[in-house]
Amino acid sequence: xxxxxLPGALAGIRVVELAGEASAYAGLLLAGMGxxxxxxxxxxxxxxxxxxxxxxxxxxxxxxxxWWHYNASKLGVTLDLADExxxxxxxxxxxAADVVLESERPGRLADLGIDHDxxxxxxxxxxxxxxxxxxxxxPRSQEESIDLTVLAGGGPVWSCGYDDHAIPPQRGGGNQGYxxxxxxxxxxxxxxxxxxxxxxxxxxVDVSMHAAANVTTEFGSVQWLVAGDEVQxxxxxxxxxxxxxxxxxxxxxxxxxxxxxxxRSARDFAVVVxxxxxxxxxxxxxxxxxxxxxxxxxxxxxxxxxxxxxxxxAMFGAAREAVRFISENITAYEFFIGxxxxxxxxxxxxxxxxxxxxxxxxxxGFPVEVxxxxxxxxxxxxxxxxxxxxxxxxxxxxxxxLGEHNSIIEALA
Amino acid sequence: MKSExxxxxxxxxxxxxxxxxGATRWMAAFGAEIIRIEDPVRLGKWDVLRGxxxxxxxxxxxxFGGCFNNHNVEKLGVTLNLRTDxxxxxxxxxxxxxxxxxxxxxxxxxxxxxxxxDRLKEIKPDILYVSNCGFGHVGPYRKYKTWGPIVQxxxxxxxxxxxxxxxxxxxxxSYMDHHGGNFMAMAIMAGLIHRxxxxxxxxxxxxxxxxxxxxxxxxxxxxxxxxRPLRRDGMPYSNRSQFPAMAPHGIYEADGxxxxxxxxxxxxxxxxxxxxxxxINDSRFDDLAGRLAYEDELDEAVRTxxxxxxxxxxxxxxQAVGVAAAGVAKPEDRIDDDPNTEAWGLWPTVTxxxxxxxxxxxxxxxxxxxxxxxxxxxPLLGQHNRQILGSLLxxxxxxxxxxxxxxxx
Numbered sequence: 169x170x171x172x173x174l175p176g177a178l179a180g181i182r183v184v185e186l187a188g189e190a191s192a193y194a195g196l197l198l199a200g201m202g203x204x205x206x207x208x209x210x211x212x213x214x215x216x217x218x219x220x221x222x223x224x225x226x227x228x229x230x231x232x233x234x235w236w237h238y239n240a241s242k243l244g245v246t247l248d249l250a251d252e253x254x255x256x257x258x259x260x261x262x263x264a265a266d267v268v269l270e271s272e273r274p275g276r277l278a279d280l281g282i283d284h285d286x287x288x289x290x291x292x293x294x295x296x297x298x299x300x301x302x303x304x305x306x307p308r309s310q311e312e313s314i315d316l317t318v319l320a321g322g323g324p325v326w327s328c329g330y331d332d333h334a335i336p337p338q339r340g341g342g343n344q345g346y347x348x349x350x351x352x353x354x355x356x357x358x359x360x361x362x363x364x365x366x367x368x369x370x371x372x373v374d375v376s377m378h379a380a381a382n383v384t385t386e387f388g389s390v391q392w393l394v395a396g397d398e399v400q401x402x403x404x405x406x407x408x409x410x411x412x413x414x415x416x417x418x419x420x421x422x423x424x425x426x427x428x429x430x431x432r433s434a435r436d437f438a439v440v441v442x443x444x445x446x447x448x449x450x451x452x453x454x455x456x457x458x459x460x461x462x463x464x465x466x467x468x469x470x471x472x473x474x475x476x477x478x479x480x481x482a483m484f485g486a487a488r489e490a491v492r493f494i495s496e497n498i499t500a501y502e503f504f505i506g507x508x509x510x511x512x513x514x515x516x517x518x519x520x521x522x523x524x525x526x527x528x529x530x531x532x533g534f535p536v537e538v539x540x541x542x543x544x545x546x547x548x549x550x551x552x553x554x555x556x557x558x559x560x561x562x563x564x565x566x567x568x569x570l571g572e573h574n575s576i577i578e579a580l581a
Numbered sequence: 582m583k584s585e586x587x588x589x590x591x592x593x594x595x596x597x598x599x600x601x602x603g604a605t606r607w608m609a610a611f612g613a614e615i616i617r618i619e620d621p622v623r624l625g626k627w628d629v630l631r632g633x634x635x636x637x638x639x640x641x642x643x644x645f646g647g648c649f650n651n652h653n654v655e656k657l658g659v660t661l662n663l664r665t666d667x668x669x670x671x672x673x674x675x676x677x678x679x680x681x682x683x684x685x686x687x688x689x690x691x692x693x694x695x696x697x698x699d700r701l702k703e704i705k706p707d708i709l710y711v712s713n714c715g716f717g718h719v720g721p722y723r724k725y726k727t728w729g730p731i732v733q734x735x736x737x738x739x740x741x742x743x744x745x746x747x748x749x750x751x752x753x754x755s756y757m758d759h760h761g762g763n764f765m766a767m768a769i770m771a772g773l774i775h776r777x778x779x780x781x782x783x784x785x786x787x788x789x790x791x792x793x794x795x796x797x798x799x800x801x802x803x804x805x806x807x808x809r810p811l812r813r814d815g816m817p818y819s820n821r822s823q824f825p826a827m828a829p830h831g832i833y834e835a836d837g838x839x840x841x842x843x844x845x846x847x848x849x850x851x852x853x854x855x856x857x858x859x860x861i862n863d864s865r866f867d868d869l870a871g872r873l874a875y876e877d878e879l880d881e882a883v884r885t886x887x888x889x890x891x892x893x894x895x896x897x898x899x900q901a902v903g904v905a906a907a908g909v910a911k912p913e914d915r916i917d918d919d920p921n922t923e924a925w926g927l928w929p930t931v932t933x934x935x936x937x938x939x940x941x942x943x944x945x946x947x948x949x950x951x952x953x954x955x956x957x958x959x960p961l962l963g964q965h966n967r968q969i970l971g972s973l974l975x976x977x978x979x980x981x982x983x984x985x986x987x988x989x990x
Contacts, residue, residue, distance in 0.1 A: 176771075177771035177772065177774050177775040178771070178774065180778070197767070197795075201767075201771050216825075218825070219799075219824055219825040220823070220824045220825055220826055221799060221802070221803040221806075221807060221809070221824060223806055223807070224807065225807065233799050233802040233803060233806055233807075234799045234824050234825070236799075236802060236806075237798065237799040237801070237802050238799070302921050303921070303925060303947070305924075306920070306921040306924045306925060307920045307921055307924060308920070308921040309921075311900055311905075312900055312903060312904060312905040312906070313905050313907075314845055314847065314905045316820075316822070316830060316831075316832075316843050316845050316905070316907075317843050317844075317845070317905045317906060317907035318907075319843075320832060320841070320843030320907045320908070320909045320910070321843070321896075321907030321908065321909070321910050321915070322910065322915065323910055323912070323915050324752075324754075324756075325832065325841075325843070325909050326909055326910060326911055326912070327752075327753035327754050328742060328750055328751070328752055328753040328754075329750050329753065330743075330744075330747070330750055333839050335744070336820060336831070336832040336833070336834070336841055337832060337841060337909055338742050338743055338744070338750040338819055338820060338832075339742070339819050339820050339832065339843075340738065340741060340742040340752055340756070340819060341741030341742055341798070341800070341817055341819040341823070342738070342741050342796060342797055342798035342800060343798050344756070344796065347796055347798070348759075348760075349945075351760060351763045351764070351767070352763070352945050352946055353946075354767055355607055355763060355766055355767060355770070355946075356946045356948070358767065358770035358771065358774065359586050359587060359607075359608075359611050359770065359948075360586070360948065360951075361774060362586065362587055362589075362590070362770060362773060362774060362777075363585065363586035363587065363611075363948075363950070363951050365589075365774075365777055366585075366588075366589045367585060367950070367951070369950055371948055371949045371950035371951065372948075372949040373946050373947070373948050373949070374946065374947045374949075375945060375946040376921075376925060376945050376946075377945075378921060378922075379922065379925050379927050379943070379945035379946075380945035382915055382916075382922055382927055382942075382945070383927065383942035383943060383944070383945055384756070384759040384760075385754055386599065386648075386729075386754035386755050386756075386758065386759065387635075387648075387754055388753075388754060388912055389912060389916065389942055390635060390647055390648050390651050390941075390942070391635045391647075391912070392912035392913065392916050393647075393651070393916065393928060393939070393940040393941065393942075394635040394636070394637055394647035394650075394651075394939060394940075395634070395635040395636065395637070395647065397635065398911060398912050398913065399753075399754075399912070401753045402753065403748060403750060403751075404730075404739070404748060404749060404750065404751045405730065405751075405753070406730070406753055406754055406755070407753035407754060415730065416748055418748075424740075424748055424749065425734075426730055426731055426734045426739075428731065504735075508722065508724075508725040508726070511726070512726075513725070513726035513727060513728065513731055514731065515727070515730065515731035515732075515733075515734030515735050515739075516734060516735060517734045517739050517740050517749060517751075518734070518735060518736070518737050518740060519737060519740045519741075519810060519811045519812040520737040520740070520741065520794075520797045520800050520801045520804065520811050521801070521804035521805075521810045521811060521812070522737070522812070523735075523736060523737040523794050523797070523801075524801065524804075524805065526735075527720075527721050527722075528716055528720045528721055528722045528735075528788075528790065529790075529791070529794065531719070531720045531721055532717065532719060532720045532788065532791060534791055534794060535805075547802065547805055547806050548805035549801075549802065549805070550794055550795050550797060550801050551791075551795075552791065552795075553764045553767070553768070553787065553791050553792035553795045554713075554717075554764065554768045554785055554786060554787035554788070554791065554792065555717070555719060555785065555786045555787075556768065556771065556772065556775075556783060556785040557783055557784070557785075558775060558779075558781055558782075558783035559771060559772070559775040559783070561771075
């Protein structure tokens with residue numbers, strides 16, 4: 169077997185997932201790790217098959233790229249959970265499952281008689297992961313919620329946006345509220361599987377997206393918890409108590425870069441001096457003298473002296489401006505490579521499509537081709553978060569058509 | 582008291598910051614024994630968060646970093662001077678009784694300390710080794726340096742946040758430090774599950790930028806399938822909803838200083854409820870196509886209603902008619918004044934050896950049988966030397982005294 173044919177870490181684990189907007193990413197990750205994930209849709213298809221974008225913009229339930237992306241590697245079956253016969257079929261699926269993953273409104277499955285409380289007696293080893301906006305029992309558990317309100321009410325949005333606070337704070341794109349909840353649902357499933365190895369028992373896990381957003385805001389929470397301080401958003405950099413200086417510049421080809429921390433050591437000043445000279449920019453940069461001065465430093469500049477000591481302030485300011493000046497005179501990629509090869513940590517602000525073309529992602533095999541034999545074509549998908557040679561993470565196959573694997577239900581009944 | 586979930590797992594842990602420490606934090610909360618190895622000579626400062634703000638009071642130094650405490654709750658702290666042969670021997674003894682070795686140094690650092698994967702395997706043939714850095718240990722950028730904002734820039738996440746014709750807003754914090762840690766935990770647990778089934782260890786190499794790129798969502802396929810790049814006029818516009826299309830969908834001015842209200846109409850029913858509540862009567866907005874075609878006008882109509890209203894009262898009014906809405910929560914709102922985070926127990930108080938009682942981030946999942954426990958703060962430097970080197974490995978008190986005197990621990 170080649171590395172790519174090896175089973176994944178979760179090979180032999182069967183997951184039954186009730187199709188849902190928020191939990192779809194969790195199912196995708198579990199399937200990528202090798203679990204057999206069976207996604208259960210209503211007979212007329214899950215509503216996310218109606219989500220844009222569509223292949224060639226043709227709004228067909230088999231052409232939703234949203235569905236394709238989040239349901240790759242899964243098997244698909246259809247069940248009408250309001251129908252008694254189908255409820256029994258669902259019970260047989262659950263009987264054959266290690267993990268149930270669902271993001272139904274609290275109470276719905278209990279009303280149908282197919283919730284964990286009802287089924288657990290017969291299946292004490294079953295792990296049931298519920299992903300809901302506010303958890304299953306809190307005072308807000310019945311609130312209406314979508315990705316936007318998870319991120320706005322849960323903390324992330326407060327820290328994101330622009331220096332100009334007349335502009336609304338910003339939500340990050342890409343369903344990050346749902347996905348953050350999903351990441352914790354995956355960690356929960358794995359933790360419960362490891363616990364079952366030692367205790368022999370399954371359990372119920374209640375994952376809250378609101379809680380997940382709340383505990384993934386870095387300083388937004390810790391600063392308040394520890395010191396009672398409220399961070400303030402800033403364009404493209406960390407929300408902070410005191411304003412910080414820019415880290416953003418527009419390179420010569422119109423692509424933004426992150427210019428990182430300005431040099432503070434003699435080594436880094438010397439690197440910037442050499443870089444400017446090699447680009448022939450030295451004579452165009454008025455504060456070059458301060459860079460040369462920095463290259464003679466015996467000790468690193470201390471940030472506490474910036475604004476206090478005039479020479480330190482001048483050197484620090486010159487270094488920051490020099491990095492920006494360089495970035496504005498070359499392409500973003502030249503800047504990124506030129507700085508990083510010299511040991512300066514900077515970044516290039518790629519749009520998603522540019523990520524897939526970058527040599528790093530190419531060499532690590534991140535973009536993967538997924539066969540759509542039904543269309544006679546293959547398409548490039550996002551690949552693995554890590555490289556695990558003995559238990560590879562991979563996209564196994566395209567997302568299922570509606571009811572494509574319904575024969576599984578009879579086989580397991 | 583400890584959670585039983587992962588109490589059978591022991592990790593020899595070199596992680597730091599949040600992108601690494603966050604991984605073993607999750608596992609510590611569920612009872613894994615996380616032995617954090619630190620350098621006594623540099624006072625553990627290979628994790629700079631040991632000594633950086635926020636601080637609980639005026640005290641400063643390597644025992645007072647607020648983030649360090651938050652990210653290292655329930656872990657054990659051991660000091661080893663790995664420049665010494667004795668320090669290396671003791672580390673080998675810890676590795677020999679561990680299930681995994683974890684680190685998020687720059688690529689190559691652990692190898693230079695003498696503990697690359699080949700050496701780890703010599704010590705323990707079935708060891709799981711999980712490395713995590715910005716670009717991983719494989720690839721053309723393996724020597725490059727990163728931290729959260731650079732990872733987010735290079736993986737496409739920064740670009741996806743913001744307004745058209747403006748620089749990207751990006752993420753106002755290290756979103757990918759949180760998820761770097763979370764994906765690393767995922768990689769560790771995947772490796773442990775594989776090991777428990779097959780008896781086989783391995784080296785799993787994680788790159789935070791790759792983990793971040795898995796989070797881009799369907800926008801990537803819109804390019805690879807339809808050829809439509811996100812870098813185009815009018816995009817991104819991340820407070821609006823692209824996939825699926827919804828309008829209104831945004832963050833609107835509310836009454837008060839820097840106060841905002843988020844709301845959306847998922848469908849026509851939601852829109853009718855919103856229009857009824859806000860008194861908006863405009864046939865252009867009757868269906869989604871119209872609302873998208875006149876989205877600027879629609880947003881202005883919503884803003885006219887929201888701007889004079891308290892963000893939380895307005896959200897309640899919208900919730901009462903079945904519409905998804907939320908006030909944009911400031912830290913105080915969600916930490917001190919949200920009945921749901923309180924009912925969840927989301928901000929547990931831990932006890933730290935120097936800082937005393939401090940609130941920390943809780944865990945966003947509750948387990949019915951083996952729930953998490955967060956009671957102990959981050960370890961003081963060398964706090965558990967006696968427990969690990971003495972009780973676990975069997976070195977005598979006299980030996981430990983000598984090791985301390987020789988600068989080994």
